[in-house]
Amino acid sequence: MDIKRSLVLLFSSYGCFLFGQEKTIDTIFVFDNQMNRVKLFHPVKIISAEEAEKNSSNLSELLRFQSQVFIKENGRGAVSSPSFRGTTAQQTAFVWNGININSSFLGQGDINNIALFGYDQIGIKAGGGSVVYGSGAIGGSIHLNNTLDFNKGFHGSVFSEVASFNTYNNFVKGSYSNDRFSFKASGNYSVSENNYEVSDLNYINRNGNYYNTTFNAGASYKITNDHKISWQSQFFDSSQHYPVYEETGTKTKYKTQSIRSLLSWDWNKTKFSNSFKAAYTEENFQYFGSLNLPKSSGGTGKNYIFKNDFNYFLNSKWNFNLIGEFQINKGEGYQSGISSVSRNIGSVSGLLRYFATKDLRFEGGFKKDFVEDVKSPLMYSFSGKWSAAKWYDVSVNVSKNFRYPSFNDIYYEPGGNKDLKPETSTQFDMVNEFKVGDFRLTLSPYYMNVTDLIVWLPTALGYWQAYNVNKSESYGLESQLSFSKQLGNHKIRANAGYYYAKSIDKETKMQRPYVPMHRGMANIDYEYGFFKFFAQGLLNGVTYTTSDEKRSEAIDPYFLLNMGVSATLANKYTLGFKVNNLTDTYYKTVSFYPLPKRNYSVYAAINF
Numbered sequence: 001m002d003i004k005r006s007l008v009l010l011f012s013s014y015g016c017f018l019f020g021q022e023k024t025i026d027t028i029f030v031f032d033n034q035m036n037r038v039k040l041f042h043p044v045k046i047i048s049a050e051e052a053e054k055n056s057s058n059l060s061e062l063l064r065f066q067s068q069v070f071i072k073e074n075g076r077g078a079v080s081s082p083s084f085r086g087t088t089a090q091q092t093a094f095v096w097n098g099i100n101i102n103s104s105f106l107g108q109g110d111i112n113n114i115a116l117f118g119y120d121q122i123g124i125k126a127g128g129g130s131v132v133y134g135s136g137a138i139g140g141s142i143h144l145n146n147t148l149d150f151n152k153g154f155h156g157s158v159f160s161e162v163a164s165f166n167t168y169n170n171f172v173k174g175s176y177s178n179d180r181f182s183f184k185a186s187g188n189y190s191v192s193e194n195n196y197e198v199s200d201l202n203y204i205n206r207n208g209n210y211y212n213t214t215f216n217a218g219a220s221y222k223i224t225n226d227h228k229i230s231w232q233s234q235f236f237d238s239s240q241h242y243p244v245y246e247e248t249g250t251k252t253k254y255k256t257q258s259i260r261s262l263l264s265w266d267w268n269k270t271k272f273s274n275s276f277k278a279a280y281t282e283e284n285f286q287y288f289g290s291l292n293l294p295k296s297s298g299g300t301g302k303n304y305i306f307k308n309d310f311n312y313f314l315n316s317k318w319n320f321n322l323i324g325e326f327q328i329n330k331g332e333g334y335q336s337g338i339s340s341v342s343r344n345i346g347s348v349s350g351l352l353r354y355f356a357t358k359d360l361r362f363e364g365g366f367k368k369d370f371v372e373d374v375k376s377p378l379m380y381s382f383s384g385k386w387s388a389a390k391w392y393d394v395s396v397n398v399s400k401n402f403r404y405p406s407f408n409d410i411y412y413e414p415g416g417n418k419d420l421k422p423e424t425s426t427q428f429d430m431v432n433e434f435k436v437g438d439f440r441l442t443l444s445p446y447y448m449n450v451t452d453l454i455v456w457l458p459t460a461l462g463y464w465q466a467y468n469v470n471k472s473e474s475y476g477l478e479s480q481l482s483f484s485k486q487l488g489n490h491k492i493r494a495n496a497g498y499y500y501a502k503s504i505d506k507e508t509k510m511q512r513p514y515v516p517m518h519r520g521m522a523n524i525d526y527e528y529g530f531f532k533f534f535a536q537g538l539l540n541g542v543t544y545t546t547s548d549e550k551r552s553e554a555i556d557p558y559f560l561l562n563m564g565v566s567a568t569l570a571n572k573y574t575l576g577f578k579v580n581n582l583t584d585t586y587y588k589t590v591s592f593y594p595l596p597k598r599n600y601s602v603y604a605a606i607n608f
Contacts, residue, residue: 029148029182029220031097031232031264033275033309034132035123037321040353041363041383041395043431043442044143045124052116054534054564054578056161056169056603058190059116065521065536065562067124068478068499069140071111072514075243075593076165077194077210079254080111084126085446086474086503086515087139090403090454091423093129095143097232097262099279100134104301104329105338107136107406113238113256117159117171117188118216120147126478127446128427130401131349131367131381132323138401138425138450139474146232148182148220149175156608163601166193180222188214196596200586203594205243207251212238226268233261241291243593256285272312279305286334297335301407304328321351321365329407337413346370351381359387374404377424393433401425405466409454415465423468425450438485444478472512474503489529496522508547514590516543530569532576536562545591558587574605 030036038044047066055062060080064071072089073080081089094101094109102109123143130137154176161169173186194208213236220230241253259282267274281303289296307325314320327345331338351365362384369376381399388394405420429446452468459465482495503515511517518541526533543555561583566576577600581587584598 027150029150029228029230029266030145031147031218031230031262032095032143032145033266033273034098034323035095035125035143035145037311038125038129038132040361041385042125042127042397043433043444047122047124049117049120052119052122053159053603053605054536054562056116056159056601057163057167057580058112059114060111062116062122063111063124063142065538065560066523068126068497068519068521069124069142070501070514070516070519072589073112073593073595074590075205075208076196076595077112077192077208078240078242078593081108082111082142083515084140085448085476085478086501086512087448087450090406091136091138091425091450093133093135093137093141095133095137095141096234096260097144097146098277099260099262099281099305099307100136101260101281102136103283103406104303104331105283105285105299105333105407107403107409109142110256112210112240113212113236113258114144115188115212115214115216115234115236116190117169118146118173118186118214118234119144121145126444127397127429128381128399128401128425128448130379131351131365131399134325134347134369135422136403138403138423138427139448146184146216146218148177148184148218148230150177150182150220150222151179152177152182157606159603159605161601161603163192164599165196165596167191167601169603181220183217183219185217186215188212196599198586198594198597201594203245205596206245206247206249207241207253208243210238210240212236228264228266228268230264230266231262232264233259235259250289251291253288253291254285255288256283258283272310274311275309277305277307277309279303279307281305295334297333299331299333299336299338301332302330317355319353319355321349321353323347323349323351325349331407331411333407333411336408337416338407338411341407341411343407344372361385369402369404371404371422373410373418374420374422376404376422377402391435393431393435395431396428397431398428399426401427403454405454409466412466414461414463415456415459417466420454420466421452421468423450423452423454438483440480440482442478442480446474446476446478448474450474471506472503473506474501476501491527492525494522494524496520505547510547510549511544513545513547514543516541518542530567532566532568534564536560540587540589543589553591555588555591558585559583560585560587572607574603574607576603576605577601578603 063069070083082092089108126140156174159171169190171188175184191211215235218232236258239255262279265276283301286295286298310322325347329343332340347369349367353363355361365381367379383397385395402422402424404422427448432443434441456464477500480497484493499519503512520539522537538560564578568574588594
């Protein structure tokens with residue numbers, strides 16, 4: 001087999017839908033085609049839909065126990081934000097099927113207002129990715145991906161769970177496909193009274209109830225062997241009540257609704273592929289300062305996105321990728337000083353890949369954004385991966401990334417600042433992967449420097465205002481050890497990780513708030529015939545909550561343990577039981593809002 005054909009197969013194995021000998025060699029359509037190329041140079045942790053069911057309370061819990069992301073959650077189901085490698089929530093990009101969906105108002109994603117169910121896989125990528133995924137992809141990115149199979153017939157599944165605190169999760173999914181057409185739809189409804197108690201503080205999570213509803217639908221049609229039209233949409237509705245400490249406290253709530261719809265036209269030939277996407281995303285939110293009164297504030301954001309991704313093999317070794325994108329972002333606030341604003345954003349990216357041998361490859365890229373009223377830097381990235389031996393792979397990644405100010409940062413009244421500069425970062429990381437037998441060890445040291453950090457600070461006039469202030473740097477180590485083995489009917493998978501993150505303000509030399517320096521996790525899965533068992537452990541070190549590292553205000557270390565068992569009959573019917581926080585540990589991820597102690601759930605699933 002010649003090198004060019006090998007590359008076609010290599011790209012195809014990652015879902016890029018190139019063609020060999022004018023004949024399709026892939027039966028799955030992946031909406032985020034770039035993420036699959038990213039895997040050629042960067043480690044990406046993939047969480048399957050089945051794995052997501054282990055942590056079915058919300059997306060915060062899933063990321064906390066199954067990724068390296070640190071999660072700050074203001075009580076179970078309430079406002080929640082992610083942090084990669086000591087960065088902020090605004091420096092994390094949420095990407096839905098290849099489209100950046102961070103809020104135009106906040107510049108981030110509220111994890112508990114993003115659906116958990118309805119995706120075929122969730123990808124976790126640490127490190128900068130602004131060249132491909134745009135603003136906010138500084139610390140890392142979280143990818144919510146859907147796929148469509150062809151020629152698979154009809155499949156369906158139902159998942160239903162009853163859990164502590166009057167919590168109910170229900171999810172249903174169905175799909176049908178033949179050789180030319182594929183369709184998939186799913187729906188989820190989650191609701192919880194969420195009135196857990198924490199005896200250590202004599203705390204009751206009063207007014208903590210929530211619900212959310214999600215509907216997903218997607219379809220793809222092969223017009224010819226070379227042309228495919230595809231569509232994916234998501235509709236989400238959620239309500240969160242914010243906890244109060246006393247029964248007489250003023251009870252508040254937050255409601256949000258989002259719409260995401262994506263149309264894609266893909267053209268694939270032996271030497272090139274082109275994907276044109278048109279997307280519409282909308283976010284609506286309302287805050288109620290009292291449950292019985294009209295909304296106190298709110299807003300509506302609408303985004304129109306057009307993106308073209310052209311990929312071409314110059315020859316058997318060189319591959320060129322050109323990405324162009326144009327967005328119109330519109331926002332209208334209520335009681336926020338943001339009357340009606342609009343911003344045009346354009347960008348062009350170029351990536352050149354060189355496959356020296358089957359064991360050695362390089363990628364270089366650049367990107368220039370054109371953001372209305374914001375001066376943006378030229379971004380770049382360079383990656384190289386070398387399989388030096390059967391037991392050792394090494395890759396190096398260098399990049400410059402950025403985040404432009406959000407609508408709130410610029411226009412909120414009082415406090416918005418129209419003179420803000422975008423945040424920029426330069427970073428370096430190195431991934432060392434060792435393979436011995438059934439063991440795999442990954443060691444990833446990294447360094448990151450961030451300038452023009454956007455923060456909100458109090459003013460002499462009594463309100464907070466956005467400023468570009470200090471510089472920060474983060475450095476540390478991410479490590480992962482995994483093991484997988486099958487002996488007859490016995491299957492075992494285990495992995496453990498240790499994460500060290502030093503993130504300091506360059507002026508004070510102090511650790512930044514809510515960045516634990518030491519964290520660890522471990523997961524084990526055992527399967528025998530129809531029986532399955534899993535355990536999840538999480539260790540979190542001291543977490544400072546103030547900029548002066550005041551120990552008395554810090555969150556103490558804690559260890560959490562979850563366990564679950566399930567039985568599957570006739571490969572269709574599953575009954576399971578889970579215990580969360582088995583050790584009955586008192587813990588919190590932010591000051592004042594403890595999370596639940598020991599709690600339980602029972603679930604049933606049917607596949608047909």
